[in-house]
Amino acid sequence: MPDSDMEQVIESAALKSDRFRLEREADWIRLEGIVAKMEKGKTRQLSDDDVLALPTLYRTLLSSLSIARESSLDAGLIDYLEGLALRSYFMVYGTQTSFGRWLRDFFGGGWSQAIREIKLDIWIALFVMIAGTVIGYVLVAGDSDWYYALVPGNFADVRVPGATEAALRGTLFGAEEQDGLGVFAAYLFSNNAQVAILAFALGFAFGIPSILLLIHNMALLGAMLWVFAQRGLTVDFVGWLSIHGTTELFAILLAGAAGIHVGRSIAFPGAKSHLTAASDAGKRAALVMAGVVIMLICAGLLEGFARQLIDNTGLRYLVGGAMLTFWLVYFFVFGRNRQETAP
Amino acid sequence: MNRTQTNPWIRRSTNPKLDRVMVSPEGIPLNVMVATAGARAGALTLDIIIILGLILGVTLLGLLVLWAFESAFGAGVSLEKSGPLNVVAVFWIIAVFLFRNAYFLYFELGERAATWGKRAVGIRVAARDGGRLTAEAVIARNIIRDIELFLPLVFITSGEAEGTMTDFTAWAGFLWVLMFLLFPLFNKDRLRCGDLIAGTWVIQNVKRNLGGVVAPSTEAIANPAIGRATSRYEFSDADLSVYGEYELQTLESVLRTGTDEALKTVTNSICNKIGWEPGSGDERIFLEAYYTALRAKLESGMRFGKRRKDKYSADI
Numbered sequence: 301m302p303d304s305d306m307e308q309v310i311e312s313a314a315l316k317s318d319r320f321r322l323e324r325e326a327d328w329i330r331l332e333g334i335v336a337k338m339e340k341g342k343t344r345q346l347s348d349d350d351v352l353a354l355p356t357l358y359r360t361l362l363s364s365l366s367i368a369r370e371s372s373l374d375a376g377l378i379d380y381l382e383g384l385a386l387r388s389y390f391m392v393y394g395t396q397t398s399f400g401r402w403l404r405d406f407f408g409g410g411w412s413q414a415i416r417e418i419k420l421d422i423w424i425a426l427f428v429m430i431a432g433t434v435i436g437y438v439l440v441a442g443d444s445d446w447y448y449a450l451v452p453g454n455f456a457d458v459r460v461p462g463a464t465e466a467a468l469r470g471t472l473f474g475a476e477e478q479d480g481l482g483v484f485a486a487y488l489f490s491n492n493a494q495v496a497i498l499a500f501a502l503g504f505a506f507g508i509p510s511i512l513l514l515i516h517n518m519a520l521l522g523a524m525l526w527v528f529a530q531r532g533l534t535v536d537f538v539g540w541l542s543i544h545g546t547t548e549l550f551a552i553l554l555a556g557a558a559g560i561h562v563g564r565s566i567a568f569p570g571a572k573s574h575l576t577a578a579s580d581a582g583k584r585a586a587l588v589m590a591g592v593v594i595m596l597i598c599a600g601l602l603e604g605f606a607r608q609l610i611d612n613t614g615l616r617y618l619v620g621g622a623m624l625t626f627w628l629v630y631f632f633v634f635g636r637n638r639q640e641t642a643p
Numbered sequence: 644m645n646r647t648q649t650n651p652w653i654r655r656s657t658n659p660k661l662d663r664v665m666v667s668p669e670g671i672p673l674n675v676m677v678a679t680a681g682a683r684a685g686a687l688t689l690d691i692i693i694i695l696g697l698i699l700g701v702t703l704l705g706l707l708v709l710w711a712f713e714s715a716f717g718a719g720v721s722l723e724k725s726g727p728l729n730v731v732a733v734f735w736i737i738a739v740f741l742f743r744n745a746y747f748l749y750f751e752l753g754e755r756a757a758t759w760g761k762r763a764v765g766i767r768v769a770a771r772d773g774g775r776l777t778a779e780a781v782i783a784r785n786i787i788r789d790i791e792l793f794l795p796l797v798f799i800t801s802g803e804a805e806g807t808m809t810d811f812t813a814w815a816g817f818l819w820v821l822m823f824l825l826f827p828l829f830n831k832d833r834l835r836c837g838d839l840i841a842g843t844w845v846i847q848n849v850k851r852n853l854g855g856v857v858a859p860s861t862e863a864i865a866n867p868a869i870g871r872a873t874s875r876y877e878f879s880d881a882d883l884s885v886y887g888e889y890e891l892q893t894l895e896s897v898l899r900t901g902t903d904e905a906l907k908t909v910t911n912s913i914c915n916k917i918g919w920e921p922g923s924g925d926e927r928i929f930l931e932a933y934y935t936a937l938r939a940k941l942e943s944g945m946r947f948g949k950r951r952k953d954k955y956s957a958d959i
Contacts, residue, residue, distance in 0.1 A: 383849035579842025586783035
């Protein structure tokens with residue numbers, strides 16, 4: 301429609317509110333076109349003009365909506381504006397960080413910072429894990445029947461109380477089938493990651509199930525430790541464990557701590573409302589958990605490959621210790637200054 | 644003072660229990676509608692079917708690759724000891740892990756913040772406080788999904804398959820699934836445990852087309868000399884004071900979508916009300932004229948801050 305005709309239509313509209321609408325219609329329809337394209341994931345097809353115009357068009361629309369609500373009784377028009385305002389709001393305030401940028405932030409300090417923020421919960425989880433190990437050890441030392449209650453059947457093949465030193469040594473240093481290492485690593489990762497996710501998710505119930513899960517898993521470890529200690533293989537066993545365990549147990553520690561953090565925030569929200577406290581803690585813990593999955597990938601690779609390929613206790617300690625140092629430095633030293641300078 | 648009077652623009656939807664207001668960062672309150680539990684369940688069912696389909700697809704693909712290897716190198720190559728089986732197995736384990744955990748993450752981090760299932764039923768995830776939907780929030784809400792859904796399912800099926808499950812654990816597991824699955828029914832915002840942790844909610848998508856101007860005052864266009872809209876019908880103030888906004892908007896929807904039959908019925912009832920003799924064959928013109936006059940009166944009242952909700956409220 302030529303401009304002069306359009307003007308005439310606007311002029312001739314009987315109602316002020318219809319004139320208001322006819323004057324602005326073109327902008328709304330342009331915005332709707334842009335939003336529809338973005339919703340289909342075709343943001344790249346938008347012209348530069350459209351991209352630049354989006355925020356302005358959005359604000360104009362919001363002001364049109366406010367005016368229409370107070371001055372127009374055209375229900376169809378107001379419904380349309382309400383709908384379009386919401387749709388364009390989601391485009392303007394959508395998830396705008398690209399995956400790449402999020403990942404850079406995450407590794408460049410976001411992850412470390414989230415971990416430093418739940419330090420108290422990490423201490424609690426560490427205490428619980430140590431206590432679990434001690435409980436497992438003491439229980440089995442007192443009555444070796446406890447071993448069968450704590451350790452599931454598939455672990456207790458040769459590794460049982462009273463096994464000979466040679467048999468136990470065989471489980472630590474035996475050259476296992478090397479063909480299937482990749483499969484083994486992938487399986488371990490997938491399995492451990494689900495356990496870690498479980499440890500976190502259970503935190504929802506005030507953190508208590510997380511704590512129980514940590515105690516149970518560590519009691520298993522303590523029980524096995526006793527079996528090996530009986531045959532004087534403590535040092536070798538810890539070496540066998542530490543090559544991947546420093547990474548894996550650290551990851552499980554963090555997952556449990558994240559669960560405890562969420563549970564604690566729900567139970568004791570402090571000055572915030574329960575819902576706000578829960579969602580703040582949840583977002584912080586989610587960052588930690590994303591990192592836990594990454595650590596478990598490392599642990600799965602170490603356990604699947606390195607542990608089977610390195611058959612020497614000294615080297616195993618070296619790899620395990622190096623991994624532990626790396627994680628500690630990365631979490632608690634790296635990015636400290638950034639946090640302090642940030643507002 | 645009730646809510647409708649303080650906020651007259653709050654939408655009257657089919658289920659007012661699910662209507663909420665979310666304040667945008669600009670300070671404009673936006674009407675949103677929380678997704679119904681039925682829509683959520685439908686979306687979830689679709690997503691589970693899609694995930695199972697993807698897993699099945701990858702499994703078939705893996706088998707196909709193995710079969711291709713076997714037929715390419717003959718039966719002489721034993722698959723158990725050779726590379727292809729390992730590669731396929733690693734790929735399969737990782738793919739299943741990703742489908743289970745990353746499917747929801749990937750789609751909810753996209754522009755539409757909705758998985759395929761959610762898109763199909765027209766709902767999306769949003770931040771409860773009206774801010775941005777962050778990656779952390781999406782991760783948090785989906786990690787919890789594991790205990791809500793997958794874990795109990797795996798627990799029950801594996802327990803039954805091994806035959807080790809006692810009645811008690813089976814029932815405990817079942818109650819657990821039920822408790823988390825039905826959690827959204829026990830709070831007014833239909834929040835899942837994951838939504839609670841992440842500070843998100845799931846709301847209805849809205850998509851409405853802009854309808855035409857209801858009464859485009861055709862006569863005035865045909866006769867521009869008059870300068871302002873006039874019509875064959877002139878209504879006195881008394882004629883227009885019988886109705887309020889609710890009746891006006893009912894009339895609007897009749898004019899937008901009604902049949903001739905409906906137009907006739909409405910014409911008759913309006914004429915009865917204002918004591919006119921209903922004519923015949925001219926219903927649309929009459930109703931448009933009445934609509935325009937009534938809306939002009941009510942809108943001029945609005946400009947002075949006076950509103951009339953419906954015919955039972957006091958005249959402005």
